[in-house]
Amino acid sequence: MTQGRSIRLFLVDGTPNGLLTAEIMNWTGHVLTGPRSKLSELVQRPECGRTGIYFLVGPDPDNSLRPLVYIGESDDVGTRLKQHNRPEDKGGKDFWEKVCLVTSKDQNLTKAHVKYLESLLIQNAGQVGRCKLINGTAHEYINLPESDRADMAFFMEQIRTVLPVLGLDFLRESFGNKAKAEPSDDAGVDSPRLYMQITKQGIQASAQEYEGEFIVMQGSTTRVDWVAQPGGYGALFAQLCEEGVLSEPEGKVRRFTKDFAFSSPSAAGAIVAGYNVNGRTTWKVDGSGITYGEWQDRQVSAAAAAAAAPE
Template sequence: MTQGRSIRLFLVDGTPNGLLTAEIMNWTGHVLTGPRSKLSELVQRPECGRTGIYFLVGPDPENSLRPLVYIGESDDVATRLKQHNRPEEKGGKDFWEKVCLVTSKDQNLTKAHVKYLESLLIQNAGEVGRCKLINGTAHDYIGLPESDRADMAFFMEQVRTVLPVLGLDFLRETSRPSRETEAAAASEPEASLRFYLEVPRHGLRATGQEIDGEFYVFKGSLARGSWVGTERGYQGLYNQLCEDGVLVESDGTRVFNEDQSFSSPSAAAAVVSGRSANGRIAWKVEGSGQTYGEWQDQQVSAAADAAPE
């Protein structure tokens, strides 16, 4: 079981959509984030005069599933952010709506450290695939001593831990569905539980699994050949998956070309069905036929009964 951690959040101006700082116990890193509308206040903070890495985040008008992200480094982040805030024709960047800055409380991060961190983070963000990077490819910085590289690897893991807490998911590792043997599945039934969804009228059958709060539909599952529901809800998601090549045409239906994660069982059920659907009813447990909702209710009731009074 993963060990718990304490993250200290501080609302600088007392509002949830203003400047926010975050720290992890026993970590020298310090995170400062805020909307672009608060940039004039953010650049006046002492953290912005330090050496650090920063993330510029904004929506991708061509892809509703993933944000646009730029990862940078500087020994004077305030100056760099001012440059990025210029109009695009003057060398700035227009896409971003939010900025996140990571520095060190003990100010021991050097220019070499942040260059190496930038390279690691660009590479990691590309591998995770939850965003579209503006940077392009990562540069290789191999001039750090072995001990410093180990320190930066640890530093990066803390960054990857705290950013999702701040609503920045693009570095969060994707937990792929496992393919356990029957013996492993029997020893860990909750971790390996599979669900299925069938629409016999249209010859559809999809299988999936819930992992770390996300619902995965497995590669090879069949979905409706086109969206037939109302022009709202998950139609945009369905169309985006078709454009991305996740849903590929096949004999009047569409087949999942890879395992695909969804924010909820209902989102997954809607994409499979081509229309709005209640995932708590549509998905059923393989082997028992229980609906997802019945299974979840059973888990909650069992946990409540086992809780000490």
């Protein structure tokens, strides 16, 4: 079992939508995040005068599934953010609505460190594939001593731990990448192998839940078209087809070209079926045939019984 960790969050102005700081015990890093509307307050804070990494995050008007992200570094983050806040025709960036900056409490991050971190983070974000990077390609910075490179690798892992807690998921490891690195495909998943089938249409899909996301596996098949009334998950179905997550029609079906994460079993089931479904009943446990909902209920009942049992 993974060891627990403590993250300290502080609402700077006492509101959940304002400035927020985050720190991990025994980590020298300090995270500050907030909406663009609070930039005038954010740049006045002492963290903004330090050397650090920053992330600009905003929606992609052409893709509701992935945010736009810019990853940058500076030895004076506040000045750089003011530049990015200018209109685009004056050298700024218009897309972003949220900013997150990471500095060091002991102020030991140097320009070389953050350039190396920037390179690692751009590469990682590209590999994970949860966002569209504005940066383009990452530059290679390899002129750090070996000990410093190890320190920055650890620093990056802490960034990847704390950002999802702040609602920034673009560095969080995807199921496909994680499964390749684990000795077992089932390592770290939250459910047994699940399947869904519509025999008349020749549809067969497999899935697992992983860290709160419902992952439909590469090779799973779906209906060729969305057959329900417009609305619901119909727009998502069309977008997955347009982006190539679902293949061109292969007879009566389309095929998932890669593992893909959904927010719920019902969202995944709707894309497979081509119409809205209850994912708790349409997905079934491989080998037993019970529904996913029944399996979850048994898990909860067993845990409750174990907790109530005398020592």
